[in-house]
Amino acid sequence: MNYEAIVNVLADIAKIFITYTVILFVFLFIVLCCYIVVLYVIDRTQKEHTVRRNYPVIGRFRYFFEHLGEFFRQYFFAMDREEMPFNRAQRSWVYRAAKNLDQTVAFGSTRDLRPEGTVMFINSPFPPLTDESLPPKPIRLGDGYCGKPYETSAIVNISGMSFGAISKPAVRALSHGAKAAGCWVNTGEGGLSRYHLEGGCDIVFQIGTGKFGVRDRHGNLSEEKLAGIAQHEAVKMFEIKLSQGAKPGKGGMLPGAKVTAEIAEIRGLEIGQDAISPNRHHELATSEDLLEMIYRVRQITDKPTGFKAVISSSAWLDELFGLIRAKGLEYAPDFITVDSADGGTGAAPMSLMDDVGLTIKESLPMLVDKLDEYQLRDRIKVNASGKLINPTEVAWALCVGTDFVSTARGPMFALGCIQALQCNKNTCPTGITTHDRELQKGLVVENKQKRVAHYIKNLEKEIRIIANSCGLKRPRDFTREHARIVIDTGRSVTLAQLYPSFQGHPPKLTAPLEGESAVNS
Numbered sequence: 001m002n003y004e005a006i007v008n009v010l011a012d013i014a015k016i017f018i019t020y021t022v023i024l025f026v027f028l029f030i031v032l033c034c035y036i037v038v039l040y041v042i043d044r045t046q047k048e049h050t051v052r053r054n055y056p057v058i059g060r061f062r063y064f065f066e067h068l069g070e071f072f073r074q075y076f077f078a079m080d081r082e083e084m085p086f087n088r089a090q091r092s093w094v095y096r097a098a099k100n101l102d103q104t105v106a107f108g109s110t111r112d113l114r115p116e117g118t119v120m121f122i123n124s125p126f127p128p129l130t131d132e133s134l135p136p137k138p139i140r141l142g143d144g145y146c147g148k149p150y151e152t153s154a155i156v157n158i159s160g161m162s163f164g165a166i167s168k169p170a171v172r173a174l175s176h177g178a179k180a181a182g183c184w185v186n187t188g189e190g191g192l193s194r195y196h197l198e199g200g201c202d203i204v205f206q207i208g209t210g211k212f213g214v215r216d217r218h219g220n221l222s223e224e225k226l227a228g229i230a231q232h233e234a235v236k237m238f239e240i241k242l243s244q245g246a247k248p249g250k251g252g253m254l255p256g257a258k259v260t261a262e263i264a265e266i267r268g269l270e271i272g273q274d275a276i277s278p279n280r281h282h283e284l285a286t287s288e289d290l291l292e293m294i295y296r297v298r299q300i301t302d303k304p305t306g307f308k309a310v311i312s313s314s315a316w317l318d319e320l321f322g323l324i325r326a327k328g329l330e331y332a333p334d335f336i337t338v339d340s341a342d343g344g345t346g347a348a349p350m351s352l353m354d355d356v357g358l359t360i361k362e363s364l365p366m367l368v369d370k371l372d373e374y375q376l377r378d379r380i381k382v383n384a385s386g387k388l389i390n391p392t393e394v395a396w397a398l399c400v401g402t403d404f405v406s407t408a409r410g411p412m413f414a415l416g417c418i419q420a421l422q423c424n425k426n427t428c429p430t431g432i433t434t435h436d437r438e439l440q441k442g443l444v445v446e447n448k449q450k451r452v453a454h455y456i457k458n459l460e461k462e463i464r465i466i467a468n469s470c471g472l473k474r475p476r477d478f479t480r481e482h483a484r485i486v487i488d489t490g491r492s493v494t495l496a497q498l499y500p501s502f503q504g505h506p507p508k509l510t511a512p513l514e515g516e517s518a519v520n521s
């Protein structure tokens, strides 16, 4: 075949290809037009959606763009300090800390330092030299009240997120990361899994209202199982969960479909049985019940025992602490975790998330002051949680008087969370709150465990930098004199002025205060 013949054959093929492409295109165009006509008729005649009825076909794009907006707003439109729950500046700090990248920023602060509520730390003219800076002092919990008290130097710890709410690789990465960082991981209410134990970190076992992992067949606390959990060397403390900031007074349910053989075994359920957390522990209806339960759990486990709650009422603290004074310090919790109303969750009703409970900005000073008032500050340690994911927030909490902070969403960002707000679906794009194995593939444990450890370590490092700048050698030396807060006049006052510690007379007690013989009796 000569050259001309080859060209002719190729030209024929091209002609056929173009003809069929045009036919296909025209056919698809007709199909598309028909489809649009059908959609038009459906939209015009349906009675459920106003926008689609008034603007047939194009009204449908609204849902699509609304959906895309969730993902793209943060990249194109939101300013650095604008988004909720966490803005880009807060998230970026965590991402950089987790990747162990340079955490310095250039040119000047993008934070507006004028609005009411802005916290500023009071620098010292003569900060300690870098080589005079010291690590945090260790704290001992439960000393003198149980056989196995717990000592830790960690300030920042990983807050409860159950295996079930978060995925297997997420739990594994948190466990290894916490071990490397030297902090504890709280199991959340879903029980203790081998993935929590895998990294060898310290563990706080949470007793949720469903008592998963420590329940008998009827859903009551099984002393035998509780003792079994306490046998684990890694389990250092027990936390009775009364409530959580994002949903005070609400339980939860993991649908039976998600209760796999593994989750069923960990939680003490049948495969496929709905994992229901009641909205309250059945046996805890009064403060007296709570103290009895704390005492009982500590007796069985021989380890420090505390509780987690959203605290909104100083009257309740008066009742509880008065009762501790009356019954004796052996009934006191070894720690109280106070969770903020704006805390995170896998899923909760919006009204509880938005409108019920106090934020940590109010509840933490209230709790610390009440402990002071009842002279329980040494006996009961405080652990604060709720958007304390960056150094300044943690330093504020230390100034107010917390001993520890816990964070859930900070480590989630370190695991790669992009705040897609999908935790209540099975579609988390970063594999953290999904059981979809395909999506979990993106979460590589070996890599993410390092990020969790870097995040916690860099957070503690920068808290220490703030402390040093305030003239303190150690971060736990912060007091309310070390921070000022902008008030409604536009000027700032020290936290000590805003929250003056208790200075009045102790209330009438039936048992003497520590170091006193017969106060008010």
Ligand SMILES: Cc1cc2nc3c(=O)[nH]c(=O)nc-3n(C[C@H](O)[C@H](O)[C@H](O)COP(=O)(O)O)c2cc1C
Pocket: 159, 160, 161, 162, 165, 166, 187, 188, 189, 190, 206, 241, 243, 244, 245, 308, 339, 340, 342, 343, 344, 345, 346, 385, 386, 387, 388, 389, 406, 407, 408, 409, 410, 423, 433
């Ligand atoms: C996905 C997810 C699951 C959670 N599961 C629990 C839980 O099982 N028990 C609990 O007490 N708190 C749970 N929390 C709340 C956190 O432990 C924490 O109290 C709250 O998110 C505030 O901390 P943060 O602002 O650092 O996230 C969960 C939070 C998230 C985001």
